[in-house]
Amino acid sequence: MSRRDQKYKGTISRNYAKKQIFKTIISYFVFYASWMILTFWFLYFFEEIPLFDWFLWILVYSVVIPFIVVLLFAIWYSYRFVRMFSFEVLESDLVIQHGVFNRVRATIPHSRIQNINITNGVFDRMFKTYTVKVETAGASGAAGGGGGGKIRPEGYIPGLLNPNVIEEKIKDRLTKYSTIPSGLEDKIFKPEEIAFDNFISYILSKMREGEYLKTTIKEKRENANMTAAVLSEKVGVPIQTINYLEEGRYNPSLALAFKIAEVLKCKVEDLFKLA
Numbered sequence: 001m002s003r004r005d006q007k008y009k010g011t012i013s014r015n016y017a018k019k020q021i022f023k024t025i026i027s028y029f030v031f032y033a034s035w036m037i038l039t040f041w042f043l044y045f046f047e048e049i050p051l052f053d054w055f056l057w058i059l060v061y062s063v064v065i066p067f068i069v070v071l072l073f074a075i076w077y078s079y080r081f082v083r084m085f086s087f088e089v090l091e092s093d094l095v096i097q098h099g100v101f102n103r104v105r106a107t108i109p110h111s112r113i114q115n116i117n118i119t120n121g122v123f124d125r126m127f128k129t130y131t132v133k134v135e136t137a138g139a140s141g142a143a144g145g146g147g148g149g150k151i152r153p154e155g156y157i158p159g160l161l162n163p164n165v166i167e168e169k170i171k172d173r174l175t176k177y178s179t180i181p182s183g184l185e186d187k188i189f190k191p192e193e194i195a196f197d198n199f200i201s202y203i204l205s206k207m208r209e210g211e212y213l214k215t216t217i218k219e220k221r222e223n224a225n226m227t228a229a230v231l232s233e234k235v236g237v238p239i240q241t242i243n244y245l246e247e248g249r250y251n252p253s254l255a256l257a258f259k260i261a262e263v264l265k266c267k268v269e270d271l272f273k274l275a
Contacts, residue, residue: 016159017078024074130163
């Protein structure tokens with residue numbers, strides 16, 4: 001199956017733009033125009049503005065003209081936002097692209113997705129849209145580009161007419177990645193007591209491997225006039241580890257063996273030999 005066949009690509013509805021424009025109009029008249037009108041009417045009532053014509057002209061310049069400017073900008077920005085917003089559900093990631101002035105591409109691995117929320121607020125119901133919020137592990141930010149800096153989930157997809165489609169697509173991927181591959185069920189340690197027993201068995205087996213390996217770490221260290229404490233500090237392990245290695249009680253990792261050889265200025269094969 002090709003990558004193109006494995007992905008689902010979608011966009012948001014133009015109803016989202018209509019909703020944002022409507023909210024802008026409501027906000028303008030509630031928070032700005034009403035305050036300005038009441039202020040000028042108060043001044044006119046107390047004859048601070050001598051003529052009613054003046055009141056009308058002030059109202060036009062301070063309320064009507066700014067409203068036209070704000071409305072035109074809201075229309076342009078909202079429809080541009082809808083046009084620039086897209087998302088893709090790939091096999092391993094959710095990709096969201098948005099932004100009018102600054103283009104943003106957010107890639108969210110399915111392994112980081114914790115849950116999916118679908119919201120349908122008052123304005124959403126008026127315009128028959130839904131918002132999908134994809135919650136991720138330890139990440140949130142101002143997403144979506146058109147929310148005035150609100151803190152939103154990393155995966156924020158507004159203005160959907162049918163949110164169930166993307167929810168099902170994402171859940172299908174999550175189910176695929178969370179399913180235990182066939183043949184591995186018996187390798188998962190359950191309950192926890194069995195896991196602990198297997199861990200102890202692994203440690204003991206590593207320690208017994210030392211019986212088949214002779215080491216000259218102690219001789220090389222003493223020839224270099226170096227204590228076990230100094231050697232352990234230089235290679236970044238506890239002093240007990242150096243003691244166990246010198247006693248031949250277990251085999252070191254390849255990385256640790258190279259570190260010891262580097263500190264003692266010799267080759268790895270000079271430190272370890274099969275018994």
